Amino acid sequence: MALIVQKFGGTSVGSIERIEQVADKVKKFRDAGDDLVIVLSAMSGETNRLIDLAKQISDQPVTRELDVIISTGEQVTIALLAMALIKRGVPAVSYTGAQVRILTDSAHSKARILQIDDQKIRNDLKEGRVVVVAGFQGVDEHGNITTLGRGGSDTTGVALAAALKADECQIYTDVDGVYTTDPRVVSQAQRLDKITFEEMLEMASLGSKVLQIRAVEFAGKYNVPLRVLHSFKEGPGTLITIDEEETMEQPIISGIAFNRDEAKLTIRGVPDTPGVAFKILGPISGANIEVDMIVQNVAHDNTTDFTFTVHRNDYQAALQVLENTAVELAARKVVGDTKIAKVSIVGVGMRSHAGVASRMFEALAKDNINIQMISTSEIKVSVVIEEKYLELAVRALHTAFELDAPRQGE
Numbered sequence: 001m002a003l004i005v006q007k008f009g010g011t012s013v014g015s016i017e018r019i020e021q022v023a024d025k026v027k028k029f030r031d032a033g034d035d036l037v038i039v040l041s042a043m044s045g046e047t048n049r050l051i052d053l054a055k056q057i058s059d060q061p062v063t064r065e066l067d068v069i070i071s072t073g074e075q076v077t078i079a080l081l082a083m084a085l086i087k088r089g090v091p092a093v094s095y096t097g098a099q100v101r102i103l104t105d106s107a108h109s110k111a112r113i114l115q116i117d118d119q120k121i122r123n124d125l126k127e128g129r130v131v132v133v134a135g136f137q138g139v140d141e142h143g144n145i146t147t148l149g150r151g152g153s154d155t156t157g158v159a160l161a162a163a164l165k166a167d168e169c170q171i172y173t174d175v176d177g178v179y180t181t182d183p184r185v186v187s188q189a190q191r192l193d194k195i196t197f198e199e200m201l202e203m204a205s206l207g208s209k210v211l212q213i214r215a216v217e218f219a220g221k222y223n224v225p226l227r228v229l230h231s232f233k234e235g236p237g238t239l240i241t242i243d244e245e246e247t248m249e250q251p252i253i254s255g256i257a258f259n260r261d262e263a264k265l266t267i268r269g270v271p272d273t274p275g276v277a278f279k280i281l282g283p284i285s286g287a288n289i290e291v292d293m294i295v296q297n298v299a300h301d302n303t304t305d306f307t308f309t310v311h312r313n314d315y316q317a318a319l320q321v322l323e324n325t326a327v328e329l330a331a332r333k334v335v336g337d338t339k340i341a342k343v344s345i346v347g348v349g350m351r352s353h354a355g356v357a358s359r360m361f362e363a364l365a366k367d368n369i370n371i372q373m374i375s376t377s378e379i380k381v382s383v384v385i386e387e388k389y390l391e392l393a394v395r396a397l398h399t400a401f402e403l404d405a406p407r408q409g410e
């Protein structure tokens with residue numbers, strides 16, 4: 001008999017029919033003898049609807065009150081699922097985050113879990129009940145309702161699994177696992193049987209939307225066995241594991257991630273003197289803008305060009321800040337570009353193989369795709385390219401690293 005935490009996302013509980021289907025599924029596991037803690041999201045679209053209501057009252061709603069509103073979506077689904085289980089003769093009970101006592105800090109809308117009281121849940125499990133917990137929410141030390149950031153139900157699931165030392169945390173969603181890349185872009189993309197936490201973290205940070213980044217971090221830190229599965233299709237899903245040895249047979253690259261979230265800014269003709277990078281990026285971080293990739297060219301005539309990327313939402317603000325810096329530094333000019341995309345190859349296999357980056361550049365060159373910026377870490381290589389070549393680049397790399405699924409009949 002295993003203790004399993006199962007998290008169902010918004011589309012999996014998006015209607016009464018879906019909730020009934022989830023109840024059937026949970027009952028099957030229960031009948032097989034597993035102890036179950038179920039974590040739910042709000043019905044798909046509900047959290048957005050609630051945020052929209054708040055925005056109709058105020059552009060900048062007080063975050064404490066916003067959390068009171070947006071935590072209600074999950075309170076609805078947990079009660080509905082508990083009812084559906086009871087209707088099927090499965091004893092069940094629902095709890096909000098505060099009722100469990102998922103203690104968080106007081107950073108409304110991005111709260112971090114500090115501690116989980118497992119007493120109530122353990123008692124219920126002992127008495128044979130399925131426990132249904134609202135994802136995405138907690139309570140601070142003063143009793144205020146908090147939320148964990150968008151997509152936060154994944155984190156609730158993983159945190160509960162860690163606290164209860166569950167045998168597995170299963171994340172049920174509308175895809176049947178983690179893919180080598182987005183199947184909407186590459187039809188030959190394949191489901192991965194396994195991926196390491198590190199790789200998953202890179203994939204999530206680089207734009208793959210299967211799991212919330214913080215949930216993966218949490219699972220890696222507490223070594224919670226995590227599996228991504230389709231809510232309503234049978235299949236093994238993808239196991240996210242700590243064990244690199246077990247995945248030795250994997251290809252060098254596990255996946256290709258991409259995003260269109262960034263914009264590029266360049267300041268030309270800045271003096272090539274100590275402290276210039278700080279003078280450029282200090283005010284940017286002072287404006288609370290995060291910088292991702294950075295390139296500084298080799299100096300020529302004692303001046304250099306300095307380029308970096310920020311989130312597209314921060315582009316206008318960053319441009320403003322940079323224009324001011326340009327005046328201060330007597331730079332030649334500031335240019336920006338929002339029509340860029342970032343494409344990354346990710347794989348722990350890179351550690352033990354040479355020439356991975358050059359193979360990437362070769363594949364892009366063959367399709368005449370110009371690389372504007374490059375950054376690397378131990379297990380990834382990212383490039384910035386012109387946005388219109390994004391899909392072409394992803395397909396070329398997927399083929400170059402032999403990730404394409406064999407075609408039917410081969």
Ligand code: ASP
Pocket residue numbers: 009010041042047048073135136149150151152153154
């Ligand atoms: N309902 C929340 C959201 O839409 C949390 C979640 O679904 O994980 O972000």
Ligand code: MG
Pocket residue numbers: 009010041151152153
């Ligand atoms: Mg979600």
